[in-house]
Amino acid sequence: KAGVTQTPRYLIKTRGQQVTLSCSPISGHRSVSWYQQTPGQGLQFLFEYFSETQRNKGNFPGRFSGRQFSNSRSEMNVSTLELGDSALYLCASSGGVLTPQQETQYFGPGTRLLVL
Amino acid sequence: KNEVEQSPQNLTAQEGEFITINCSYSVGISALHWLQQHPGGGIVSLFMLSSGKKKHGRLIATINIQEKHSSLHITASHPRDSAVYICAGENSGGGADGLTFGKGTHLIIQP
Numbered sequence: 001k002a003g004v005t006q007t008p009r010y011l012i013k014t015r016g017q018q019v020t021l022s023c024s025p026i027s028g029h030r031s032v033s034w035y036q037q038t039p040g041q042g043l044q045f046l047f048e049y050f051s052e053t054q055r056n057k058g059n060f061p062g063r064f065s066g067r068q069f070s071n072s073r074s075e076m077n078v079s080t081l082e083l084g085d086s087a088l089y090l091c092a093s094s095g096g097v098l099t100p101q102q103e104t105q106y107f108g109p110g111t112r113l114l115v116l
Numbered sequence: 117k118n119e120v121e122q123s124p125q126n127l128t129a130q131e132g133e134f135i136t137i138n139c140s141y142s143v144g145i146s147a148l149h150w151l152q153q154h155p156g157g158g159i160v161s162l163f164m165l166s167s168g169k170k171k172h173g174r175l176i177a178t179i180n181i182q183e184k185h186s187s188l189h190i191t192a193s194h195p196r197d198s199a200v201y202i203c204a205g206e207n208s209g210g211g212a213d214g215l216t217f218g219k220g221t222h223l224i225i226q227p
Binding site: 033035044045048056092105106107109110 | 149151156157158159160161164202204214215216217218219220
């Protein structure tokens with residue numbers, strides 16, 4: 001079974017731009033969660049999508065948004081990029097029967113975003 | 117706000133040594149996940165536990181609910197165990213906020 005894939009793997013943007021990251025979950029998984037990892041804050045939960053609906057949301061500003069398609073693939077969008085948005089963005093998929101924190105999550109390799 | 121604290125932050129040991137990484141968490145967290153992150157970023161979920169002890173190969177995870185403490189042990193450590201180990205707490209209030217993560221323990225096993 002193919003693992004979780006994320007594209008692109010690396011991205012360089014400038015302040016004020018917007019960016020869209022993509023995540024394809026493991027086949028059959030219906031839940032996709034997004035996380036931001038920075039050296040200062042560590043891993044932080046962004047949001048989780050299940051059946052095309054945002055089911056849970058972390059404490060991030062509205063510039064961070066996402067969506068999920070009918071095939072469970074998910075995209076994350078960050079608008080008006082700031083220097084502090086430079087981070088590794090990870091997505092993880094799980095079956096979705098329970099909430100992500102109650103199920104084993106399978107992580108993608110991440111997208112490393114650098115904002116200049 | 118739920119909190120998860122790990123210790124030590126950094127750990128260097130010799131191949132073959134028994135390794136222990138600790139995680140303490142606040143009220144409001146009902147279960148713990150242990151994750152392993154290798155250089156380059158990939159994360160693997162090692163364990164999910166809400167009570168007792170789990171074992172997988174050379175890895176053992178324990179949790180003490182009363183003391184709000186969990187440990188990850190590695191027996192007969194090997195250089196390939198070198199990675200960042202992260203514990204994450206499951207918030208007992210339901211789905212909101214997802215997991216609360218510790219800062220991670222950077223483990224280096226020298227040959």
